Amino acid sequence: MFRFLAGRILTSLISVFGATLAIFILVHVNPKDPREIFVPQSGYGLTQESWNRLGDRLGFDKPAPVQYVEWLGRVFRLDFGVSLGLQIDVWDIIKGRLGATVQLGVGGWLIAVLMGIPTGVVAAVWRGGIFDYLARFVALVGQAAPAFVTGIVMIWLFSVNLTAISDDSPFAFLRIFAMPAGGRTPDELRWKEYVLPCLALGWGSAAGLMRLTRSSMLEILDSEFVKMARAKGVGNTTVIFKHALRNALIAPITSMLLLFAGFLNGALVVEIVFSWPGIGQVALQEAVQNNDFPLLLGTVIIFLMYFLVFATLADILYTVIDPRVRLR
């Protein structure tokens, strides 16, 4: 166990260094002067003096490995510089927005787990029934629809079409989920506003989890020891909950831990669709569209760390739950 843990953590550390090195090389292998991506494209109002100062700050006179180490030191002190567009410290911007992204990620993950696993179990138990086909259909749609299309369709249904129906319509109550127009600040978020974005984010993974749960449940229900239990005369409920479910859930539970790290990736896109006040909006809307490179770099690095930490945690928890993995 210790060997495994040490190895896994070592791999993650190597990933961190590899990823930062890759970013560093990408920035410096650029045919342009690296300074050009740290200043506004027009170079508006930039004097020769500040140009040189920027060069000093980036340490151009030193050899590349030294530059890398110094840059890494700044990164670990969370010093990413100042955003070009907003003129605020990059870490301050990210700090204020991280919460909303994490909330969205956790919400989407909960939806995926709460939708995927029970549905998969029920679909397997009632195999071939209406519910099974319904669940498989929903899963197919969820796996094929990208999160942004799902999100847009939801906005269209809830915020456009539902506002047009009359008040006594049976669907009128659904209006509470509609997103209010315009951007919001993190402290204004109410629970109702979480429903649609989390659903858009979680649906695809819920579909995957559902298929996984269903197949592993079917496999277990077909196994010898379940048949044995049935032959002994154990009741259907007991067979399903005591014998089958416990064994069938190993795969989905482990995969749902791994899913969590991946959710942050999807959260970015969903944030844009729902104008969610998280990092995705900063990173993609402001940084990409305004060519705000320090902001983009800071976001990417924070994101990378975040992602790697969760992936490592998931892997470790995975081995705790399913010790067979350690043997590989």
Place this chain on the structure above:
Amino acid sequence: MATEADRTETTTGSTTEDAAQIDTYTDRGSNPLTLAWYYLRRYPIIPIFILALLLIAAIIGPYVAPFPRDKGFSHDRNLGLWERSRAAYIPLGGTTIAELSYRACDFIDPNGGTQSENIAQCGKLHILGADHTGRDIFSRLLHGSRISIAVVTFSLTSGMILGTAVALFSGYYGGIFDELVTRFVDIWNALPFLMVAIVVTQLFGAKIEVLIWKVDMLLFVLMLVAWVGFVRVIRAQVFVLRELDYVAAARVAGASDIRIIWRHLVPGIMNTVIVVASLNTSGLILAESTLSFVGAGIQPPTPAWGVMTNEGRDYILEAPHLTLVPGTAIFLVVLSMNFFGDWLRDRLDPRLRQVA
């Protein structure tokens, strides 16, 4: 996204739902749903039809498109932007019946013709409507279909060649090289590809020059996403193949390593390669549209479907078809590709149910 799924399914090693489906088929006939599902999985005619349409659209689409790709075309300039867009929207069916009648009523014809004449006229011209600058959505869809095909022909194919080559060499030689490759693939898998793609696009620009062509950076980014998907599965396959007697016989007969790999291992893994490629295609198309949607992929004047979805987003109140039509197109293609991939897997290499 895709990488997570790969990892999950490989490590858990459990069968997917289809394995259990075989016995479902035996008691079919009682339930029409079962029967319908069975035939859909067994003979994916509709998905293949959609994919064939996509291919045809990509090949001849730009030549037969009724309207120019980037130029807005206005039939009568007296009408405002929204009127034009709405009029074109009606043939699609309207959002609700109330909406339809509302749209038909508020349409004012400046030229003195009857309302219905005018609507019919617009509808005939724009099959799927016009977007916010008066560009024909159908024509743009046709042009955009090329991008999905480009992703498949360039990114997937080059990723496939790269991944297969790496897997072949690391599987065949094993040892320290294999260890390094495995670690590298693990690390590569752990990167959030969306972010990496954005940084690369931002640094090098959305288009790069290769010899005389200007190629979208996106295609290279997707290639770098695609190749890892092949390595693990094919490496495992090579491990099995290289122990077989005919490979040993070839070695005894004095065949060189390259010859063994090329003549004896490659034919053995071809089925797996094709299946993995077809299973990865939908993920790549999704990645392409997502990147284009967030602005880090294909750049706006080019009508990638993700770009079209994003551009129409601002007009969802007045003209939802701007974003729903390309969104549906992406959905249908990915859905068909999923069906097709599953079908191909069941046909060519059913063992892969456990792995990919």
